[in-house]
Amino acid sequence: MTASARLLIVGPQGSGKGTQGVRIAESYGIPVVSTGDMFRANIKQGTPLGLQVTEILDRGDLVPDELTSEIVRDRLSQDDAANGFLLDGYPRNTTQVGHLDAFLAEHGQALDAVILLDVPREESIARLTLRATEQGRSDDTDEAIAHRLDIYEHETAPIIDLYSAKGIVDRIDGVGSLDEITERVLAALAVRGLRLAA
């Protein structure tokens, strides 16, 4: 049996959404669609897109909406996303929500659930600073971290209201062990009738 689930995971940088996203997507047998990963892969390979977005990522700013949405539309049109996907890092503002809604509606689809990982700002900063020393990501400087968290609070948090109005947001406590948090998410999705792949 193939599970079908169209999911979005949202949370501030350092909330663990990347790690949890991979675990949840694996449980459902669906691909993770992470715009941050796609941009970083293009930068690493030196593609024209990568060259275009390098400085934007280093500053911690957002890549223009149209460009980002086009990349996501292309990705979601691939065969492996036909039965479901887990979006990580997109949509990141209300304009992108409009773009995604329009794309999904064209295909007779909609998001099934939005997983909101709740982590206090101090905890996010502590985790990001640790990651900066461990992984050396070029956008993990103190300044870029603070800037990304500000963008999250001002531009990304408002998308939660849009999805809450549709009744599809599951707010999950993002503090705890990796396994505990995964369990919380899977339990919330099960309540929505989203079954795991057999």
Ligand code: AMP
């Ligand atoms: P992330 O890995 O999700 O933290 O994303 C890393 C960086 O990629 C962000 O700081 C932005 O510069 C860029 N980015 C990722 N997703 C988006 C998006 N949906 N819209 C615009 N920029 C994005």
